[in-house]
Amino acid sequence: MLRKKIGDILIEKGLITTEQLNETLKEQKSSGRKLGELLVAKGLISESQLVDSISERLNIRKISLKSLVIDPQIISLVPVELARRYSLVPIFKIGETLTVAMADPLNIIAIDELRYLTKCDVKRVIATLSEINATIDEYYSVADSMNEVIGAYPARESAPRAEIRDTEIIGDQDTPVVKLVNLIITTAIRNKASDIHIEPDENELRVRYRVNGIMHKEASPPKNLQSEIISRIKVAANMDVSEKRLPQDGRLMMHVDDSDIDLRISTLPTIHGEKVVIRILDKRLLNIGLGQLGFNSTLLEKWKKLIFKKEGLILITGPTSSGKTTTLYSVLQEVNSVEKNIITIEDPVEYSLPSINQVQTNEKAGLTFASLLRSILRQNPDIMMIGEIRDGETAMMAIRASLTGHLVFSTLHTNDAPSSITRLTDMGIEKFLVASALKGVLGQRLLRTNCPHCLAEYQPQDIHIKIAGLDKSLANISFRKGLGCKKCRMTGYHGQTGIFELVDVDENMAEMIIAGESENRIRHYAAEHGYRPLFKAGLEKVMEGKVCLEELLRVISIGEDTGITDTAPQRVSVNV
Numbered sequence: 057m058l059r060k061k062i063g064d065i066l067i068e069k070g071l072i073t074t075e076q077l078n079e080t081l082k083e084q085k086s087s088g089r090k091l092g093e094l095l096v097a098k099g100l101i102s103e104s105q106l107v108d109s110i111s112e113r114l115n116i117r118k119i120s121l122k123s124l125v126i127d128p129q130i131i132s133l134v135p136v137e138l139a140r141r142y143s144l145v146p147i148f149k150i151g152e153t154l155t156v157a158m159a160d161p162l163n164i165i166a167i168d169e170l171r172y173l174t175k176c177d178v179k180r181v182i183a184t185l186s187e188i189n190a191t192i193d194e195y196y197s198v199a200d201s202m203n204e205v206i207g208a209y210p211a212r213e214s215a216p217r218a219e220i221r222d223t224e225i226i227g228d229q230d231t232p233v234v235k236l237v238n239l240i241i242t243t244a245i246r247n248k249a250s251d252i253h254i255e256p257d258e259n260e261l262r263v264r265y266r267v268n269g270i271m272h273k274e275a276s277p278p279k280n281l282q283s284e285i286i287s288r289i290k291v292a293a294n295m296d297v298s299e300k301r302l303p304q305d306g307r308l309m310m311h312v313d314d315s316d317i318d319l320r321i322s323t324l325p326t327i328h329g330e331k332v333v334i335r336i337l338d339k340r341l342l343n344i345g346l347g348q349l350g351f352n353s354t355l356l357e358k359w360k361k362l363i364f365k366k367e368g369l370i371l372i373t374g375p376t377s378s379g380k381t382t383t384l385y386s387v388l389q390e391v392n393s394v395e396k397n398i399i400t401i402e403d404p405v406e407y408s409l410p411s412i413n414q415v416q417t418n419e420k421a422g423l424t425f426a427s428l429l430r431s432i433l434r435q436n437p438d439i440m441m442i443g444e445i446r447d448g449e450t451a452m453m454a455i456r457a458s459l460t461g462h463l464v465f466s467t468l469h470t471n472d473a474p475s476s477i478t479r480l481t482d483m484g485i486e487k488f489l490v491a492s493a494l495k496g497v498l499g500q501r502l503l504r505t506n507c508p509h510c511l512a513e514y515q516p517q518d519i520h521i522k523i524a525g526l527d528k529s530l531a532n533i534s535f536r537k538g539l540g541c542k543k544c545r546m547t548g549y550h551g552q553t554g555i556f557e558l559v560d561v562d563e564n565m566a567e568m569i570i571a572g573e574s575e576n577r578i579r580h581y582a583a584e585h586g587y588r589p590l591f592k593a594g595l596e597k598v599m600e601g602k603v604c605l606e607e608l609l610r611v612i613s614i615g616e617d618t619g620i621t622d623t624a625p626q627r628v629s630v631n632v
Contacts, residue, residue, distance in 0.1 A: 062092060065109045071101050097314070103184040111182050116161050121145070121187040126195060130154075133174050136196040142166035145183075145191045152176050157183040157191075186313070193246055194542060202239065202275050233284040236277060237292075238310075241319070243274070245312045245336055247545075250377075252336070254289075256282055256329035268504045268552050269377055286323070286330050293321040301325055315339070320404070337406050346386050349379070350554035352596065355588075358558055359498065363387050363465075368495035369458040371445075373470045379502045379554050380467045381406060381443075387465060388412060388441060400441040401428045417443075429453040433460075442466040448483040455485060455493040472590060473499035473559040474579040477569060491566035499557040501590055501611050503603045504549035507538035516605045523609060524595075537604035553602060555593040555612075560585075 063077045072080075072095065080094050089097075092106045111118040126147055133154065134146045143159040144166060154176040158166070161180040170178050240263060244252045249265035256262075261282045263274045277285060290297050293306030306321040318337040323330045346356060362370055372380045385407060392398060392411055400409075403417040403425070415432070417423050425442055426449040432440060444467050445451045458464045470476045476497045480490045514537050526533070538548030559582050561569075568578055579587075594608040 062106075062109055062113055065113055066095070066101060066105075069105075069109070071105055071109075076100055103186060107182055107184050110161070114161060114182075117181050119147070119157055119181045119183050121147070121157060121183050121191045124191075126191070128195070131195045133176075134170065135173075136192065138166075138169065138173070139192050139196065142169075143185055143188050144170075145188055145195070146174075147181070149176065153179050155179045155181060157181050157188060159183065159185040159188050189246075189313070193243070202236065202277060233281060233288050236281070237285060237288045240274075240277075241310060241334065242312050244334075245310075245317055245338070248551075250336060252332075252334040254285065254332040254334075256326060256331060258328055261285070268547075268549055269502055270504070282329055286332055289321060289332055289334070290323065293319075295321065295323065300330055318407075320406075339407060344382065344386055346390055349383060349386060349556075350597075351556055352593075355556055355558055355593075358560060358586075359496075359556075360390070362496040362558075362560065363391055365463060365495055367458060367461050367463055369454060369464045369466070369493045370495055371466055371468050371476050371497045372500065373468045373473055373476050373497060374500045375469060375471075377502070378500055379552075380500065383498070383500060383554070384441060384465060384467065385409065388439075391439060391463075396438040397436060398439045398441070399432050399435060399437040400443070401425055401432065402441075402443040425450040426453050429457065433457060433462075437462060439463045439465070444468070445483075448485065451480055451483045451485055455480075455489050458493040459489070470499075473497040473557050474575055474582060474587075476559075477578060478575050487570050487572060491561075491569040494561050494569075496561055497559045499559075499590060500554050501594075502552045502554055503594060503597065503611055504607050505551045505553050505602050506536060506604060507541065507544035507548055507550035509543040509550070510539045510541035510548065511536055511601065512539050514604075520605055520609060524605060526605075533599055534601065535598070535605060536601035537606070548604075549607070553597065555590050555597065557588060557590045557593060559587055 063072075063081070066072045067074060067077060076095075080091060080098065080100070084091050084094055092101075092110070095101045096103055096106055107118055110116070124147060126145075130146050130149055133149070134144070134156075139145055142163055142165075144156050146154055146156050148155050152175075154170070154174055156170060156178055158180055159182070160166075161182050167178050167180070170176075240252065240254070244265050247265060247267055249267045250269075251266045253264040253266070253271070254261065255264065259279065260276050261279050262276055264271045265274055266272075287297050290304070290306070293308045295304045295306040303325065304323045308319050308321065310317045310319060316339065318339065320335040320337065322333050322335075324333075325331075346359070351359065372383055374380050388398060388400070388409060392409075394411070397413075398411075399413045399415065401415050401417060405414045405416045408414065413435075415423075415428055417425060417428065425444070425446065429440075429442070429450070430453065440454075440457060440462055442450065442454055442464065445454060454464050454466055468476050468479060470479050474497070476499075477490060477494065480494070481487055514535055516535055538544055538550070540546040540548045544550045559565075562585070565578060565581060568581060583589075591608070591612050594603065594612055597603040598605050598608055
């Protein structure tokens with residue numbers, strides 16, 4: 057009896073139509089890709105539905121790897137290079153039989169190689185490709201992968217670095233250097249890193265990932281591969297490989313886990329060679345709405361009222377890497393509609409937003425924030441977004457635009473929201489213009505959230521409780537933190553959340569600004585009318601168990617922003 061084909065099984069299950077199958081079969085002939093792979097890529101079926109159909113056709117058991125705990129000794133039987141090459145992972149061994157989860161259980165070459173390598177009979181089970189890749193990432197370290205990639209790399213100590221031709225870097229896409237660069241980048245993306253730092257030192261080439269705002273050192277490639285690795289990155293990013301004395305910028309796209317990832321590359325000459333920073337811009341983050349950023353319901357309601365005003369200047373403040381750009385993009389997606397003409401000025405444009413006109417500055421060509429603003433005003437925009445107010449000229453143009461019937465969003469580098477008012481006047485903007493244009497200021501920070509898989513109650517050190525101004529005897533606080541597990545790579549943290557403070561500029565505050573009232577007086581007035589400083593917003597998340605106290609104190613200095621006055625005792629109310 058002939059077994060049914062995968063396409064027929066999918067049609068019988070009602071997952072695809074005959075027309076869709078025939079169209080995909082034509083595409084398969086021209087592309088050479090597998091039918092199931094094409095159907096998943098086109099979004100006609102899911103990975104799980106494909107695996108179910110293959111399991112039914114081949115009578116091979118389907119398995120879920122998410123709940124499995126695999127013995128490290130079993131993992132060590134199969135090298136990481138072979139596991140990645142054939143998309144498989146060993147899961148257990150009974151006697152002389154090794155059970156292996158495979159994405160393609162019909163890969164006879166992989167099975168023969170496993171038999172030869174392990175000296176075991178191989179029993180196949182099937183799992184989704186994404187689960188297999190995640191399991192490989194979890195059980196094999198970066199060092200394992202790196203050792204496999206560079207293990208067969210020929211020594212080049214005798215050849216001077218300057219004699220290495222560019223064609224040697226880009227000619228063969230399967231060279232160890234290309235594989236090594238791909239490994240460094242894909243591992244960072246899967247670890248949800250925001251950027252990669254490749255730093256030459258005197259005796260090593262250091263690789264660090266920034267994950268959740270914190271730098272982590274990864275396995276270092278051999279120092280003798282420094283020139284090849286940096287050249288490979290520069291070639292891929294369309295940068296001048298021969299120029300090593302000046303900083304350069306470039307970009308490239310990579311396809312990782314069925315997603316296109318935008319990478320921004322910058323180089324900086326150092327005494328030990330060029331340092332490379334790769335900034336990872338994952339478009340999947342654009343799906344984050346305002347409700348997922350960390351706002352509480354009360355603050356979110358106030359913020360939405362502000363961003364839907366017809367005109368005025370609205371600022372988002374905070375230091376570098378505090379999430380301002382993500383908040384700005386979420387705001388633009390919230391207010392975007394067919395009826396509105398939205399134009400942005402950015403340096404650089406980080407993400408492409410649908411139905412929004414985005415312009416990138418180019419100082420060499422004379423396209424600065426201020427000069428572009430003049431041109432944009434002739435485009436009759438309803439809403440404008442200025443990436444950053446860096447100087448008095450840009451600030452003046454933004455305020456003039458907001459006073460002529462436009463809604464303007466921008467960012468400013470200040471420690472908190474109230475100090476933004478002082479910063480604008482320090483830039484030379486007249487107080488009455490600030491008071492007339494400014495409608496609200498949102499201050500924000502990013503905190504690492506506790507890993508939910510290893511969350512446990514704990515008692516912070518007395519010094520931390522004292523610094524935070526909390527009374528240790530308060531019984532209504534249940535402090536929690538992550539203890540560290542495989543899911544969070546033993547850090548205790550998983551993901552980030554925002555904490556926010558909002559200053560709403562009403563008529564009375566506008567009069568205070570015109571009168572030249574001090575920053576402290578404005579801060580006190582705001583506090584009397586619902587302003588909650590960042591520290592209190594953070595304490596709320598500590599009490600909810602989302603964030604540990606040490607993380608809050610790491611990000612928010614007690615002297616920076618606690619709502620404590622000079623005359624008040626050093627204590628913060630926990631009734632937040």
